[in-house]
Each structure stands twice: as C-alpha cells, then as structure tokens.
Amino acid sequence: MATSTQRNSDQAAATEAHGSPKPCPNCHETRSRAIYSVDSIPAHSVLLMPTQDAATKYPRGDMRLSFCEACGFLANSAFDVTLNEYSPDYEETQHFSARFNRFADELVADLVERFGMRNKRVLEIGCGKAEFLRRLCEAGDNFGIGVDPSIRPERFSAEARSKMQFVSELYSEEHSDLKADVILCRHTLEHIQPTREFLDVVRRSIGDRRDVQVCFELPDVRIVLEETRFWDVYYEHCSYFSAGSLARLFREASFDVVDLWRAYDDQYLLLVAEPTERPTQAALPIEDDLAEMSALASAFETHSQKQIAHWRDTIGTFHREGRKPVLWGAGSKCVAFLTTAGLEHEVEVVVDINPYKAGKFLPATGHPVISPEQLKGYEPGVVVVMNSIYLDEVQKQLDQLGIDAEVVGT
Ligand SMILES: [Zn+2]
Incomplete structure (x- = not known):
C-alpha cells in the first residue's frame, strides 16, 4: 500500500505566496489564503476497485485548501477536473443505512408538505442512484428526471421507472431543454469547482420563469473546520461551503434564498431558492458568517496537523x-x-x-x-x-x- 505525505500549512502558504493567487471560483475575487495541504491523495474515494493492484495504482492529486476572505468559500486550488471519473462503478449510495433513510424520508416529507413539491416535474442534477428522487416522486406524486452518469436504472422496479426518466450524463448547458418545476441538486455542488459558472447554467435553464423552486443540499464546512475533521477534506470535494458562502453564490446568480438550514447533526446544508430578475441581498441571519468562517479557517490551519x-x-x-x-x-x-x-x-x-x-x-x-x-x-x-x-x-x-x-x- 502506498502512502501520501503531508506538508505543513506553513510550507503550503509559502508556495501559495510565490505563485500568483487564483481567483476564487465562487466570487472571482483574488483574496484567498492557503490553510491546509496534503500531497498525493486518490482522485476518487467512493469509486471502489475490483482488485488491490488496480486500487493502489489509482490516479492521485494534491489538496491545497484555500479560504476566500471575500466570500468565505473554500476550494482545492490544485484541483484537476481531468482526474474525475464518474461512472456506474461510482458507489455513493447511503440508502442501506436506517439512520440515513430516516433523514431522507423526513426531508422528502418536508419538501412535499412545507414547500408544496407535489404533482411537479422534478429534475435532479447529479441524482446518483436516484433513490432520493424515487422517494420524492412516490411521496408527492411527482415525475422525476434524473441526470447522472452513475445512474443504475436496473435497480428500480418497472413501476418506479414509469415515474422517472434518466439521462446518464454529466449535467451541462446541453440539458437546459429538460424543463422542470423543481430543480434538485444534492451532494453535487461540492464536486464542481467553477461553482459560479455552474449556477449560471442552472439559472439560464430557468429563463424567465418565476415559478421554479431550486433545492440544493451539500456538506456544511463549518463543522468540518470547527471539529478539525480532516477526513472530510478529500479530492472529490473540490468546493466547500458554509451557509453564508452558499447564500452569497445564489444571490449573486439571481436567486432569492427562501430558506436555508442545517440538518443531519449539522453536517448538511439545505437551501431552497427561487429565480429572480437580478441579484438579491442577504436577508437571513444564518448568512452572516464571514467573520466566523475566517476565524474557523485559521483554527483549522492551526489544529489540523495535531489532529492527524x-x-x-x-x-x-x-x-x-x-x-x-x-x-x-x-x-x-x-x-x-x-x-x-x-x-x-x-x-x-x-x-x-x-x-x-x-x-x-x-x-x-x-x-x-x-x-x-x-x-x-x-x-x-x-x-x-x-x-x-x-x-x-x-x-x-x-x-x-x-x-x-x-x-x-x-
Ligand atoms: Zn470568494
């Protein structure tokens, strides 16, 4: 088995200081600072390998986690998208856990009851094995369109498949003809680096419609920094959001953030937004976290090597x-x-x-x-x-x- 080597964050900061800082993929400002660095980590971590030999030879990349002082976003500035390989062998589903299923069922009920996601066309970008989409279609009598290269339609019954349509591709501008009343995107944005460009694609696909709901779910980096959870920082996740940086991204891309909350023992962020004509202003108390995030980024920089x-x-x-x-x-x-x-x-x-x-x-x-x-x-x-x-x-x-x-x- 091979090992990776760690460099301390002082070295990382020095390297960053000699190169020209990259613009933040979330807000395009150049006010990022390096806080954490790990060399030679696997490019994927839930793509399971058929043999030990194939596993140890799996492509690797470097992690250079940087914090943007302008928007509070964290990104791997060494991320190389060409190392990505999303296929049906990508085994991400958590739906074999009773605890996870309870969370998924509660969220489905919340979306149907509180946000009225009933009798709608629901497009899920990055639907994985589409287990959540199937539940949302059943609970709200919705029709689902799942877009994901790792989809496995054969895992569903014929009845479930009659309520869903699958596109086995990575979502892009080419899919903007897939019109929907609800756009769902769960645990996908953190795998995308040009987050602003991606959200612009989503916003353009909606066009002039105002009656579209957008729901995103992703890990909250706040608890990762707060508890120095270095195992939550890995190559597949090239983008790390807090409530504030997520809301700022949506507002800049012409959405109004209707609700934004934490779930799953504060590990996840959930956001419901609606399209607007122009950028919107912060309105929810949870969005006001820039100073707190800057302090937490410094704390992670200080404590990570000790925790490892x-x-x-x-x-x-x-x-x-x-x-x-x-x-x-x-x-x-x-x-x-x-x-x-x-x-x-x-x-x-x-x-x-x-x-x-x-x-x-x-x-x-x-x-x-x-x-x-x-x-x-x-x-x-x-x-x-x-x-x-x-x-x-x-x-x-x-x-x-x-x-x-x-x-x-x-
Ligand atoms: Zn930024």
Whole structure:
C-alpha cells in the first residue's frame, strides 16, 4: 500500500505566496489564503476497485485548501477536473443505512408538505442512484428526471421507472431543454469547482420563469473546520461551503434564498431558492458568517496537523496492542482518514453495509472491504465509526452479530 505525505500549512502558504493567487471560483475575487495541504491523495474515494493492484495504482492529486476572505468559500486550488471519473462503478449510495433513510424520508416529507413539491416535474442534477428522487416522486406524486452518469436504472422496479426518466450524463448547458418545476441538486455542488459558472447554467435553464423552486443540499464546512475533521477534506470535494458562502453564490446568480438550514447533526446544508430578475441581498441571519468562517479557517490551519498525528498514534496503538482496529464505513471519509494519516497495515480491513461494496478495494490504500457478517470471523477489538451519526446503528449491528468490540467515534 502506498502512502501520501503531508506538508505543513506553513510550507503550503509559502508556495501559495510565490505563485500568483487564483481567483476564487465562487466570487472571482483574488483574496484567498492557503490553510491546509496534503500531497498525493486518490482522485476518487467512493469509486471502489475490483482488485488491490488496480486500487493502489489509482490516479492521485494534491489538496491545497484555500479560504476566500471575500466570500468565505473554500476550494482545492490544485484541483484537476481531468482526474474525475464518474461512472456506474461510482458507489455513493447511503440508502442501506436506517439512520440515513430516516433523514431522507423526513426531508422528502418536508419538501412535499412545507414547500408544496407535489404533482411537479422534478429534475435532479447529479441524482446518483436516484433513490432520493424515487422517494420524492412516490411521496408527492411527482415525475422525476434524473441526470447522472452513475445512474443504475436496473435497480428500480418497472413501476418506479414509469415515474422517472434518466439521462446518464454529466449535467451541462446541453440539458437546459429538460424543463422542470423543481430543480434538485444534492451532494453535487461540492464536486464542481467553477461553482459560479455552474449556477449560471442552472439559472439560464430557468429563463424567465418565476415559478421554479431550486433545492440544493451539500456538506456544511463549518463543522468540518470547527471539529478539525480532516477526513472530510478529500479530492472529490473540490468546493466547500458554509451557509453564508452558499447564500452569497445564489444571490449573486439571481436567486432569492427562501430558506436555508442545517440538518443531519449539522453536517448538511439545505437551501431552497427561487429565480429572480437580478441579484438579491442577504436577508437571513444564518448568512452572516464571514467573520466566523475566517476565524474557523485559521483554527483549522492551526489544529489540523495535531489532529492527524492524534489519529495516526491512536490507530497505531490499537494495532500494536493487537486489538485489530477496523474502520466502519468504506466511503470518502475512510479513504481520506487512511491516506491523510498515512495508515496502512495498522488497519487490515474496512467494513460497509452496502452489499455492492463488499469484495472490492479502497482506491489508493487497497484495503479490502468486507460486509458486517464477514466481520464476525475477523474478531476485531476496536471498531472506529467514520461518521459518529451512525454510532448507535453500528453498536446495534455489532450486538446482533455477537461481536464484542469497543466502538469509537471520530
Ligand atoms: Zn470568494
């Protein structure tokens, strides 16, 4: 297994100082400062590999996280879009978790009841496996149009497919003829770097209509910075938003932000907006976060290397004590955790409840992914849960399997 090397942020800042600063992809100002840097991390982290050899040879890129003082946006200034590879092998779905499904059902009910998304044409940009779109179509008697290269229509029943249409491509200006009453975009904007250009494409597709609702959901970077969650900073996510930077982007692109709130233990941001003729002014208290975000970016810069060292030592100690630590959740957080902390043999396997992941290998590190049932024979002493929101769910599953291990949250 290969490792990545970390450079401290002083070096990153020095490098940035010698080059000319890039304009912010969100607001086009050149007032960004480097706060965090990791070399040679896998370009994708949820694209699972069929063999260990293919996994360790997976393309890599660098992370140079910079904070824009003008709009509060964070971006990987070293991001190279040509390393992207979104295909049906991209296994991002979280819908095998009861906890996640409860959240999805509550959000669907909210969108149908509170925002009246009923009997509408719903276009979802970056719909993934379209599981959420299917739920929204069923609950609100909507018709769904899902656009995503990783779509797998064969996973749906004929009845579900009768309420949906799929376009197996990356969304672009060419899809502006796909007219809809609701434009949904969940966990996609953070994978796009020219965020302003992308939102302009969405706005142009709406044209003169005013009765269109736009709903975006994405990770909130605030908690990532606040709790120094370095495992939430990885190559696939080239763009990082707070409530304020997200609202500023929408307002500049001629939308009114109708509502903006946090969900999923403050991990996600949800925004509902409507098109306007011209840019709009900030109106919600949650948008006023620029000074707070600047302070949090500095705190992350100060604490990140200490946090990385803490986890490297903790997992290393578990391993040396013969406690066979395993990570639970073979997603992006897990790949970032292992590659950033430089962990290899200290962890032998990672576990995931998504049956499509078992038998595959993590990109870059080559760790094999096993199912919870397979974990029984492995007899781990410690299970590190990559997202603490699943702690109860994981403990329950371990109890059912009769696995007596210490459960640790990140
Ligand atoms: Zn900016």
